[in-house]
Amino acid sequence: MSGFSKYRDRFLEDWYHTNGKAYFLxxxxxxxxxxxxxRLFVIDSIAAFEILEQRGEMWLMDLFFGLQYLSVPLFLAWKFSLTAFVLWVGCFMFGYRITYAQIWKLVLVMELVFIVPELLKTLWLVVLANDPDYFEVMAFYPLSLMHFFDYSQIPSSWHYPLKALNLFELVYWALLALGIFWVSGKKLKISVTIVATSYVLFFLLWLGYYVVVYR
Structure with missing residues (x-):
């Protein structure tokens, strides 16, 4: 156990000195x-966008996708800050002395989980999908509950929640619990409870709110 403690202390020492700005970038x-x-392999090959390109009207979609790139840092900063705050409150309620900065950096690193489905989505649509239209592209999310439904037969307010409930989100919850357990050095069971009663609860409430408001 002493060996484990020494390894953990050495890891945390390095962790405190890692460059969070570089990770964010x-x-x-x-x-x-x-x-x-x-955009290169999926969106540009959709027939509707090819027609817009031929008409010289693609500039509007170019503007939309350009704004999407600009919004990424703002969205991620907001997401990390809110998630870290919710988890920090959860840790505080259970008496875990973890700083907000530690949790923010933890959330930052765990975001790597969600890069995987973005890449898988592109791979699936390029290799296996049969000439998808724009709405099929937007409705698709790997290993999500959306696979069990026909997106055209359900209200649009359910599209986002069904995509948000996916295997990668479950992995993210587990990694958050393991991260809090590792950083705090406390019991894993309590770390799981902290994540379940703070982030997971907040996440599910947000999905419920989304369905009610946007139906």
Missing amino acids: IICLLYFASFFLK
Whole structure:
């Protein structure tokens, strides 16, 4: 146990000195790359956009996708800050002395989980999908509950929640619990409870709110 404690202390010492800004930049660049690949190999091949390109009317969609790139850093900063705050409150309620900065950096690194489905989405649509239209592209999310429904037969307010409930989100919850357990050095069971009663609860309430408001 003493060996484990020494290894953990050494890891945390390195963790405190890692450059959070560099990690944030890397995450943003990975999202930029995934969006660019999707635009290059999927969006540009959709028939409707090819027609717009021929008519010289594609500039509006170019503007839309350009704004999407610009919004990535703002969205991620907001997401990381809110998620870290919710988890920090959860840790505080259970008496775990973890700083907000530690949790923010933890959330930042765990975001790598969501880069995987973005890349898988592009791969699936390029290799396996049969000439998808724009709405099929927007409704698709790998290993999500949306696979069990026909997106055209359900209200649009359910599209986002069904995509948000996916295997990668579950992995994210587990990694958050393991991260809090590792950083705090406390019991894993309590770390799981903290994540379940703070982030997971907040996430599910947000999905319920979304369905009610946007129906």
